[in-house]
Amino acid sequence: MRILLVEDDVQTALLIEDGLARSAHAVVRVETGAQAVDAAGRERFELAILDRMLPDMDGLAVLDGWRSAGIRMPVLMLTALGSVADRVRGLEVGADDYLVKPFAMDELLARIGALNRRSARDEPPTHYQVGDLTLDLLLRRVRRGNRDVHLQPREFDLLAQLMRNAGQPVTRKMFLASVWGIHFDPNTNIVDSHISRLRSKLRQRGPDPIETLQGVGYRLRVDA
Amino acid sequence: MPKVRRSAAYRLAFGYTALCALAVLVTGLGVYYAASALLRQDFDRAIVQEMASLEREYGEGGRPDLIDALTRHTGRTGNGFRYALFDPAGQSVLRQATLLRASPGWGETQREGSDRPWHARFLAVRLRGGETLIVAADTRDLDRLRDRLFGLLAAGFVLILGLGAAGTLLFGRHLRRRLEAISSTAEVIMAGDLTHRISVGPSGDEFDRAGESLNLMLDRIAQLVENLRQVSSDVAHDLRTPLQRLRGAVELGLNGPQQITALRSALEKAQVQSEAALALFEAVLRICEVEAGGARQRFEPIELGQLAASMCEMYGPALEDGGRTVLCVNGDPVMVRGDRELLVQLVTNLLDNAALHTPPGTTVTVSTRAGAAGAELVVADTGPGVPEADRDRIVRRFVRLNHGRTTKGHGLGLNLVAAIAAAHGGRIAVEDNKPGLRVTLSLPLAQAGGPGRDAPANK
Numbered sequence: 310m311r312i313l314l315v316e317d318d319v320q321t322a323l324l325i326e327d328g329l330a331r332s333a334h335a336v337v338r339v340e341t342g343a344q345a346v347d348a349a350g351r352e353r354f355e356l357a358i359l360d361r362m363l364p365d366m367d368g369l370a371v372l373d374g375w376r377s378a379g380i381r382m383p384v385l386m387l388t389a390l391g392s393v394a395d396r397v398r399g400l401e402v403g404a405d406d407y408l409v410k411p412f413a414m415d416e417l418l419a420r421i422g423a424l425n426r427r428s429a430r431d432e433p434p435t436h437y438q439v440g441d442l443t444l445d446l447l448l449r450r451v452r453r454g455n456r457d458v459h460l461q462p463r464e465f466d467l468l469a470q471l472m473r474n475a476g477q478p479v480t481r482k483m484f485l486a487s488v489w490g491i492h493f494d495p496n497t498n499i500v501d502s503h504i505s506r507l508r509s510k511l512r513q514r515g516p517d518p519i520e521t522l523q524g525v526g527y528r529l530r531v532d533a
Numbered sequence: 534m535p536k537v538r539r540s541a542a543y544r545l546a547f548g549y550t551a552l553c554a555l556a557v558l559v560t561g562l563g564v565y566y567a568a569s570a571l572l573r574q575d576f577d578r579a580i581v582q583e584m585a586s587l588e589r590e591y592g593e594g595g596r597p598d599l600i601d602a603l604t605r606h607t608g609r610t611g612n613g614f615r616y617a618l619f620d621p622a623g624q625s626v627l628r629q630a631t632l633l634r635a636s637p638g639w640g641e642t643q644r645e646g647s648d649r650p651w652h653a654r655f656l657a658v659r660l661r662g663g664e665t666l667i668v669a670a671d672t673r674d675l676d677r678l679r680d681r682l683f684g685l686l687a688a689g690f691v692l693i694l695g696l697g698a699a700g701t702l703l704f705g706r707h708l709r710r711r712l713e714a715i716s717s718t719a720e721v722i723m724a725g726d727l728t729h730r731i732s733v734g735p736s737g738d739e740f741d742r743a744g745e746s747l748n749l750m751l752d753r754i755a756q757l758v759e760n761l762r763q764v765s766s767d768v769a770h771d772l773r774t775p776l777q778r779l780r781g782a783v784e785l786g787l788n789g790p791q792q793i794t795a796l797r798s799a800l801e802k803a804q805v806q807s808e809a810a811l812a813l814f815e816a817v818l819r820i821c822e823v824e825a826g827g828a829r830q831r832f833e834p835i836e837l838g839q840l841a842a843s844m845c846e847m848y849g850p851a852l853e854d855g856g857r858t859v860l861c862v863n864g865d866p867v868m869v870r871g872d873r874e875l876l877v878q879l880v881t882n883l884l885d886n887a888a889l890h891t892p893p894g895t896t897v898t899v900s901t902r903a904g905a906a907g908a909e910l911v912v913a914d915t916g917p918g919v920p921e922a923d924r925d926r927i928v929r930r931f932v933r934l935n936h937g938r939t940t941k942g943h944g945l946g947l948n949l950v951a952a953i954a955a956a957h958g959g960r961i962a963v964e965d966n967k968p969g970l971r972v973t974l975s976l977p978l979a980q981a982g983g984p985g986r987d988a989p990a991n992k
Contacts, residue, residue, distance in 0.1 A: 393828070393874060394830075394831075491878070495885055496888070
C-alpha cells in the first residue's frame with residue numbers, strides 16, 4: 310500500500326517507516342503541512358498517517374485542505390493531544406481513525422489494515438462470510454457450517470469486528486472502541502474474557518477459528 | 534505632600550470636608566441675609582408706626598398738636614427717634630440732630646467726626662398743610678447686631694474648617710494605616726511567604742471583615758498551592774519508580790550476558806515499566822482534563838440504570854473468570870445529565886478496584902436508584918473492605934493501602950472517580966458494606982420537563 314506519512318519528528322518517523330516497510334507498505338514521508346498538502350495533490354496515496362501538531366500548521370487544517378480538494382483517502386491521525394474534546398474534533402473534521410501517542414507499532418499496523426479494508430468497500434456490507442462462518446448483520450445471526458451459533462450481543466459485535474478484519478490483527482483497543490465505545494484502557498482485561506466466551510461457543514461447532522496474538526490482540530483465521 | 538495628594542484616603546477626607554464647608558458657608562450666608570432683611574423690616578416698620586401716630590396727632594389738632602406730641606415723644610424714656618418739622622416754605626420749625634429737609638420718602642443721613650457721630654435712616658412725609666415731617670432712627674444698633682451675627686457665622690465657619698481639616702488628617706491617616714496593613718501583607722506574600730496573614734482587629738468593622746475575607750482567600754490559595762506541591766511531588770515520586778525500573782531493565786540488558794533470551798527478558802521488563810509510567814501519566818492527564826471542566830458541553834441525558842446494566846455486562850465475564858459474582862440491581866429509570874464516556878470510566882474504575890482488591894468468591898453488586906437527594910449509583914462488594922480510618926484517604930491522589938510492591942494500579946483510580954463525580958455536580962461516599970466496601974456516587978437528577986435531548990449543535 311502507498312502511504313503518505315506526515316510527521317515532523319525524525320525519530321518517530323523512522324520508527325513508523327521501519328514498521329510500515331516490514332509490513333510491505335511503500336512510504337513517502339513529508340515533514341510539514343504545506344508539503345503534505347502538496348504531496349497529496351501531486352500523487353495518489355491509498356492512506357495517510359497525519360500528525361496533529363506540525364511545525365507550520367495544525368494537522369486538522371491539512372486534513373481540511375485535503376477534504377475540500379476532494380482527496381478522499383483514509384486518514385489516520387496521530388496525536389499527543391489525547392483529551393476527549395481533541396478526539397471529538399479530529400473525528401469531526403474527517404479523520405477516519407485517531408491514535409494517541411505513544412502507541413505500539415502493532416496497534417498502528419492493525420489500524421492501517423482495518424482502515425484499508427474499510428475504504429476498499431463502497432457500501433457497508435450486510436453480511437460476512439469467512440470459511441464456514443457466516444454472520445448476518447441485519448438479522449444478527451451467526452451460523453457455522455449450517456448450524457446456528459447463539460451469541461450474546463457483545464460476542465456478536467466482537468465476532469463482527471473480527472470478520473470485518475478477517476486475517477488481520479484486531480487489537481484490544483480496537484475492540485474497546487468499536488464494541489463498547491470507550492477510548493481508554495480499563496485495568497481489567499474485559500476483552501479477553503468476552504473473547505474466551507465467544508471462542509468456546511464457536512468451538513462447539515468446529516475448530517477454534519480465533520488466533521491469539523500475544524501482546525497485540527486477536528485474528529480470525531481466513532482458512533477457518 | 535505629594536504622598537498626601539496621591540492618597541485616596543486623604544483625597545476622600547479632604548473632599549468631604551470641602552463639601553461640608555461649602556454647605557456651612559451657603560447656609561451661613563443665607564441665615565445672615567435673611568436675618569438682616571428681617572431686622573431692616575422691623576426697623577422700618579417701627580419708623581412707619583411712629584410716623585403714623587404723629588400724623589394722627591396732626592390730623593386731630595394740626596401743627597400745635599403735632600409739636601406737642603413731638604415734645605412728648607422726645608421726652609419719653611428710651612425713645613430712639615429723632616424728629617424734624619419744616620413749614621411749607623422750608624423753614625425749620627423743629628429740628629433735632631441736624632436733620633435736613635428732604636423730599637418725601639426714605640433716606641439716610643449721617644454725621645461724622647463730631648463728638649456725637651450718628652448714622653440714621655429716616656422717613657420724610659409731606660403733611661396736609663404743606664409741612665414736611667421727618668422721623669429718623671439711629672441705625673448703629675442695627676449695624677452692630679448685623680456685624681455680630683456675621684462675626685458669629687464667620688467664627689463658626691472657621692471652626693468647622695479647622696475641625697474638618699483635623700478630622701481629615703486623622704481619618705486619612707487611619708484609612709492609610711488600615712489599608713497599608715493589607716498592602717504590606719500582600720507584599721510579604723508576593724515575596725514568597727504564604728503563611729503571612731492580615732492582622733484583624735477586634736472591632737469587626739469593614740476593614741476587619743475585608744481582612745478576614747482576604748485571609749480566608751489566602752488560606753484557600755495556600756491550600757491549593759500545597760495541593761499542587763503535593764501532587765507534583767507525588768507525580769515525581771510515582772513516575773520515577775517505573776522510570777527507575779525501566780532504566781534498570783535497560784542497564785541490565787546492556788551490561789548483562791549478551792544472550793538473546795536475557796536481552797529479551799530485559800526488554801520485556803522495560804516495556805512493562807514504560808507502560809506503567811505511561812498509564813500513570815495518562816491518569817494524571819485525565820484527572821487534569823476532568824478537573825479543568827469543559828465536560829459539561831458534552832452532557833447529555835443518560836439513564837443511569839441502563840449504563841449500570843451495560844457496565845455489568847461488560848465486566849461480568851472478567852469478574853466471573855476471577856471467581857467473583859456480579860449482580861446488577863436496577864429499580865425505576867434514573868435520569869441524569871452527564872458525559873457518557875466519563876461516567877463509564879467512573880464505573881470502570883470502581884469495578885477495576887473490585888476486581889483488583891477482592892478475593893475470589895466476592896460478590897460485586899452494582900445498583901441504581903433515585904433517592905430524595907438525587908440519583909445514586911452504588912458499587913458494593915463483599916470483600917475485605919477498607920478500615921474506617923483509610924476510607925477518606927483512598928479518594929486522594931496516589932494513596933494505595935498496603936503499599937506492597939506487588940499492588941497493582943497507580944493509586945489514582947478513586948481520585949479520578951471523585952473528580953468525575955465533582956465535574957457532574959455530584960460526590961462519592963466510601964462506606965462500610967458490612968462486610969466489604971461500598972462506594973456510592975450521588976448525582977443531581979436531570980430535571981423532568983427540561984430539554985429531553987441536547988440539540989446536536991456541532992453536527
